[in-house]
Amino acid sequence: MKKIKRNRRNFLSTTAKATAGVFVVPHFNINSSKPKLTETVIGHGDFRYKVHKEWGNLDPSKTPVNNCHEMVMDSKNRLIMVGDNTHNNVLIYDKSGKLLDSWGIRYKGGHGLSLWNDGVEDFLFICDTDGSMVKTTLDGRELMLLGHPSEYGAYKKEDPFKPTETAIGPNGDIYIADGYGSQYVLQFTKDGEFIRKIGNGRGTDKDQFQTAHGICIDYRIKTSPTLLITSRASNSFKRFTLDGNYLEEIILPGAFVCRPVIHHQNLYAGVCWSSKIDFIEGNMDTHPTRTNPNSGFVTILDINNKVVSNPGGTAPNYNNGKLQRMMQQEPVFHHCHDVCIDNDDNLYVCQWNANKAYPIKLERV
Template identity: 60%
Template sequence: MNTARREFLKGSFALAGGALFAPDFNFFIHKGKPALADQVLGHNGFTYRVNKEWGNLDPAKTPINNCHEMVLDSKGRLIMVTDEPKNNIIIYDKSGKLLKTWGSDYPGGHGLSLAKEGSEDMLFISDPNIGRVDKTTVDGKVLMTLKTPHELGIYKKEAPYKPTETAVGPNGDIYVADGYGSQYIIQYDAKGNYIRHFGGQGDEDGQFQTAHGVCIDNRDKNNPTLLCTSRVHNSFKRFSLDGKYLSTIFLPGAFVCRPVINGENLYAGVCWSRLKYLNQTPNSGFVTILDKNNKVISNPGGTKPVYVNGELQLMVQKENLFMHCHDVCLDEDKNIYVCQWNAKKTYPIKLERVQV
């Protein structure tokens, strides 16, 4: 066992028999489902009641496969992308009522980002199955399809391209995460012209293992940066807007999906946690929330975050609620809508913010 691995294990289990693990070893074996609607999840004031009925639709009329990602538009509508070819886009109001569906062109509909152009909302849809990123109106009119790395000549013929996510910078630049392909972030200008690409697969600081998500971190208004997921590394990696590596936010145990900025906080769905033998474990998701200093303050559905000498300890699922949390979306009241992958075709779960 190498030194880094040994130190990780030592740090991860430093509290075994202490406050983190001793009360909670029974989360490895779920003895029954609690009355979750009456249970408060989360920590440190970021606490929530579960509403599993929100957004449930008739699967015969409005089927879903995987609920991949969701955004809130300027009209307060919740727009979700799925890889169900009968209705790639599902639009809800905040009560969970279905407003509209559209789209059948995205068999692997995966990434959904929203950007403003003047007063207009624009969507960016990523489909790793067909290697395509489209810019559309909220009603589904395709305005632009980005050229692929192969069309641009920046990938070798045999290099895979499977885009999973996009983000739009302050000047309109578009960043595409090739999260299921060659692990690069590809930067275009607002008109779709190629600028650069950076990252790639590997274990160096500026590289990725599953570059699943990307977002603009604008919490420092004078210094916006790019946050990129490296899911297998249990990390978000920060870059300048011109692709220079800056730092890593390490989230031990949490296979995070895309980062979502809301106010001074950072939220993310955790698709898997290292629930057993430190392995990526099926059906072990939760939600994680970080403060303005990128310190984890709450894990709804997961173990309470614990720091020892400033180092975050292993985080895993605690409540048997979520299967694989793929994305989160927040409304004006700080309620969280959780989209799940590989979750028996269930509709989104709403976590209603409460103060305790």
């Protein structure tokens, strides 16, 4: 591993090998009285899914979870999930729901998970809301750690840093969304040199964010990839150029969306909750979780940013071209925190604050 000196760009490289080996854990029905939903079909139009609620269930005494935050699929079609239980931050499933491996014992705020292939090997980028972003191999060997932005001159020491997500650019640049902290996106080279801050912090202006919770690279227009950045409390995604210039806002009324996920020509996102009222971050009198708890669903947009399906939610409705407010329809989900799409177009949904539920599979029909 290349050794990099500690200076203004400042990051810490480590090589802590995880101790967990490969093992298989039998499935365990957390609540045997819970009805099976394998005949339940949710969604709209061409994007309809059969619910397999027990797909990812494991024995919680051996492989516990608190919040199943995010999931990605690697080049071997394995499904890799990150959570915030330090018995096993990372779970690796095959597509049948069998556990192949688990590791990670120190990411107390394990939250964001992105996968990047350098042309030879897959790597993971884990955001820990305790204040770091870690690059690892698939078996948990740490290669890079980026800590508080004051170490490289981007923040003051007292500024909060609670990163929630990363995205990796076409040239390997690393973009970190400080979604629970100071509401900027921080851009680095692939070697960890700080480049710039993107956005103008917390607020309601077009280049500001209300919970910059997620980020991805939108490659659907191959000649001009862009950044899609979540502004969750604004019920929107905001599009920027790769060097940080604001382009547009995609408004999704009522939907408190998590990170955007691109698959083929569509955009997918977990909706953490939905609300009948608008919300400005910091105004607890109108906090949506007080009026609409556990009200998540999944939303799917086409290449033209039009919502085409809301599995678990109300059917998308446009009135004179304007998208109407979207809400939970079926009580399948609590707080959808992320969605992963496999090569058969099935979805895997991770949930936050959902009674320690394991990932759910939605089989495309």
